[in-house]
Amino acid sequence: MGTLRSAAWFAAKGKTGIMHRSWLRSEGLPDDALDGTRPVIGIANSWSELTPCNLHFRELAEHVKRGIWQAGGVPYEFPTTSAGEPLVRPSAMILRNLISMDLEETLRANPLDAVVLLAGCDKTTPAYLMGAASVDLPTLLITGGPMLNGKYRGTDIGSGTSIWRLTEQFRAGELSAAELAEAEGCMARSNGHCMTMGTASTMALLTEVLGMQLPGSAALPANDSRRKKLAHLAGRRIVEMVGEGLRPSTILTRAAFENAVRANAAIGGSTNAVVHLLALAGRVGVELSLDDFDALAADVPTLVNLMPAGQFLMEDFCYAGGLGVVVERMGDLLDRQALTVTGQPLGQNYLGAECFDDQVIMTAESPLKPAGSGIAVLRGSLAPNGAVIKQSAASPELLVHTGRARVWDRVEDYLSEADDPDCDIEPDDVLVIRYSGPKGYPGMPEIANVALPKRLLEKGIRDMVRISDARMSGTSYGTVVLHVAPEAADGGPLALVRNGDRICLDVPNRSLELLVEEAELAKRRSAWQPRPVPGTERGYLRLFVDHVGGADTGADFDFLVGGSGDAVPRQAF
Template identity: 70%
Template sequence: MSAKNLGSTHDWGEGLRSAKWFGADGKTGFMHRSWMRSEGLPDDTFRGRPVIGIANSWSELTSCNIHLRVLAEHVKRGIWQAGGVPFEFPTTSAGEPLVRPTAMLLRNLMAMDLEETLRANPLDGVVLLAGCDKTTPAYLMGAASVDIPSLLITGGPMLNGKYRGGDIGSGTSVWRFTEAYRAGQIDEAAVTEAEGCMARSQGHCMTMGTASTMACVSEFMGMQLPGTAALPANDSRRSTAAHLAGRRIVEMVEEDLRPSKILTREAFENGVRANAALGGSTNAVIHLLALARRVGVELTLDDFDTLVRDVPVIADLMPSGRFLMEDFEYAGGTAGFAETLGDLLHRDTLTVSGKTFGENYAGAEVYNPEVIRPLDNPVKAPGSGIAVVRGNLAPRGAVVKQSAASEELLTHTGRALVWDTLDAYLADADDPELEVTADDILVVRNVGPRGYPGMPEVGNLPLPRKLLEAGVTDMVRISDARMSGTSYGTVVLHVAPEAAAGGPLALVRTGDTITLDVPSRSLHLHVDDAELAARKTGWVAPQVPGSERGWTRLYIEHVTQADEGLDLDFLQGSSGAAVGPQAF
């Protein structure tokens, strides 16, 4: 056989993207095929078979995703069974509990890692294994930019935490226990005991935090198989779902069912509205804004307010409610929830199942109406989801999670107490001599995308100790940071532009008066324009530690603001899956 005809006698399935590698003539095809033989693959492995990647965010540093290596084996079974060829590969992983300064700093890096890996390799489709907060949106963003058939499988929530005869929830109970300890209401032994009771199985947070939010929202947007997002991590049915995902991705390659056909404007509207009905995380705002820009869908910050005015909160889940994700699944799960919402969601959007949203959930039931409420008995009335407030303090907007706030504080005027850094606030918060009242408004700045960097989940500032000891449980807090989806309180987040970019938040001074009026969607600093302009002349951008090199420097130089999704400016839009030139 001459070098020119090497491999040309095989039917390599020229319609497949992978055929550009494995079906090539001459030394190019020889090299691609030969090196893969070292993995013990038979001669006919690539003859007309779709090559499927399994992107795995497993890491021992990301405890929420620790079981994804095992889940990948079930995906492989399904791929082989359907006639495909699976290849598992790792990417950057970002675990919320450990990464400093914040896992959000790594979301775009992870998305870029996945995007480049998919584009550079002979893959016809990909199954995305994610779970912890930032891993799910990162994978959706990277896959959407390449736009090959993609199917997401999240790792599932942990089992309910159990403490002294009751349930405790990840994140939400952390804040409650630690605040109670600071207030002197419980001792260290109780906190230590709770610490060992909360995370008692594999999986991500079992509250309706960002991980559960993004899992459910991605299913309602069509990117996960129906009825899978809320299955507990240790439930054998999740392994079954992974197996079926392996089968389904092979069919999706044959159908050429790509993210661009699924992630339409209507799909994003389903995601925004479902997030409101779930009492979901404010972080979904940032992730969906970034994802929309990857696929060219027009989605704005205001959509997260205007689209949900008629949507009630019907999932009674922590932090806005009483129950946890295990209860949600047993009550009917995503299927029962979707069917309850009915025509509040678009029923004709396409999903990875190949069927429409409505077909996926037709006839699903709710078995516990205390957990998944009917529309006429909601947890919170329509319009009580995320509110977008604007004013001279947040000209490009800020967000408030109404379902987790104290109703009496949604309209409030108070004196601003201002800190330039989080560390400075935390030190003062424990000072018994701090001059603070419950009517004051706590302001912490330089914790935004550039200022921290990465916009950490610190917006739910711990209350001053002296107020906790006096029985105060909530105050208005304002920052350019995010907060965990597991958090609660009357917290104004994502103030844009951020202080480190010269936004008005940088100009607030202790003693200024601020009015928050959520019903009117207003956030106003009672300082006139002339005074703000005078203050601006003396403003100097803060120096961010570690910003002189590496990923942090690239991030700070190119990250967009919160109202645009915190993506890197040069990653917005889709580059597609075009194969680059051969090197030989």
């Protein structure tokens, strides 16, 4: 196994070694756990009662510890900042980079030879991988698993997706307040993250495709006892990885990211995967661009029939055969030789996977959506640095559309107007919600799929073109153009749109155009002034707005791009 990193602490002579070892003896550890000869494994835990998706991680960590002890390692569990997607305001995205910094500095500062990451909620998974990748210690991820299917009056309902649908029905007068309250109580009925193909499920599956999770980990429901078994096996495997020197930099290659981009199209994954994969690639120095998400997925059909683009939920996906079936059915669309945490290539991990329900995981010959119907990258005068749209969640008849712009600088102002029965919003209008990007809100919240005006819902309208520099939940649906870059707060063209302008969306031709003469835009540009963002005068939000990059590059901090390795910190005494 060679000299362990932790030996710099525990095998140190004299006063230094005594300082490092003596306080840990209060934990009742045997002498050989403190002499620098056994691998020391950190267990990063994003457990928090404010992060309900990750609420079961305390128990899961105990099963990881069993495996570590069994394999001859020494486990140390530690907490980090956590972010609960349903609760954090103004946006959990603000905390992604902070969590990654928290983890990175904890790993670098402490006597750890490797780490197991316990993550699950939307931002904890990418944040943990970003932080660990920057340090490049042997790393193995365990996601918490999806909730069981929601059950309401004999039907399955899904987190997020069903909320949007049911609240629209309520606002349209098709559902009573009592019925809506009953559905609310039926949705989250177990531990785990969203069971739709939202961001949490998407990132869990993609990190397994990237090779950072044990095969079969992502899809198992949170309450399934087999997840505990996998946690135990992960504890054993991470000790072996120390001996092998298997690090994220060896696994997170260009081939791995190409696999993840293609797999995202096959599973009908979240647009949030774009910003997270771009940020992670930046940490490990892999060239990945916004355009790759369109080009690499052009020949990939959508195979997984899950909400919001389809019918089923993650529990059904698991029982149908899970990710292994997707990998097998994608065939040579994936680089099957890409290395994974098992020490084996991706294809070997899933060899012979069987499908038990072709309605849930469909075939390439009879897919849910044809090739090229996943995430499209749009460019044009309104989005020179790019924007994205999830075609599989959009209305086909709106993918080519020209309409009158209706513009709001604050989403709160739009929502107030949308509830006005006399609002001047028509079905063919293009709703523009701006100053909601990484800097502008700040934090790029999931508000782009704004609810439609109540007056139009009552007339049966269920979709309109919406354009924003914000994000939307992976559980959402609708013809929503997202991540417009440069964002309005940076003076991008989105900031120049005025009420009554014409906007042309043409998804087949990948264009998003503001139909205003360049001379007029130049006048508007010269008159434009940056807007102050309340609450960003000091502290972490000041750091955030000063250093966050655009959505088109992953919205990471400029000073975090690129890793710095696992160097032992200088001696403190």
